[in-house]
Amino acid sequence: MPSYALNINFERKEVIADSDTPLLWVLRDVLELTGTKYGCGQGLCGACTVLHNGNPIRSCSLTVESATKGEITTIEGISENSDHPIQMAWMEMDVPQCGYCQSGQIMSTYSLLSKNTNPSDEDINTALSGNICRCGTYGRVKKAVKLASNKMNK
Secondary structure: OOEEEEEEOOEEEEEEOOOOOEHHHHHHHHOOOOOOOOOOOOOOOOOOEEEEOOEEEEOOOOEHHHHOOOEEEOHHHHOOOOOOHHHHHHHHOOOOOOOOOHHHHHHHHHHHHHHOOOOOHHHHHHHOOOOOOOOOOHHHHHHHHHHHHHHHHO
């Protein structure tokens, strides 16, 4: 099997995997970064969202070979202690229920707020439209995004 050099969470990681292995499985099974979740395996639900060069992508749809061309950020890469303002806002607004979609939602929010520090409701809806929440916490997600934006703008 070939070896690949990946830039994950600001560190260079060498992994051995088939070229067509989805990044999701490299993250979870090889690198043991289990914050990124498997949802549908088809890039539809957003549970496996990570950032590729700052943009949200579905890690179940990106091959390890393609992932070598850029920087990957996972939920583990935004904070060592789960104390990033977005994560804190999630807790303050009681967003998590089952929690399965949360890392994908947070990564999409992280990308949004890095580009737009004061998003409108429409901006939030657009940025998170690819993240499905089975529990239906969309109202709390929107409030948490706005709270995180306020925290980050202080």
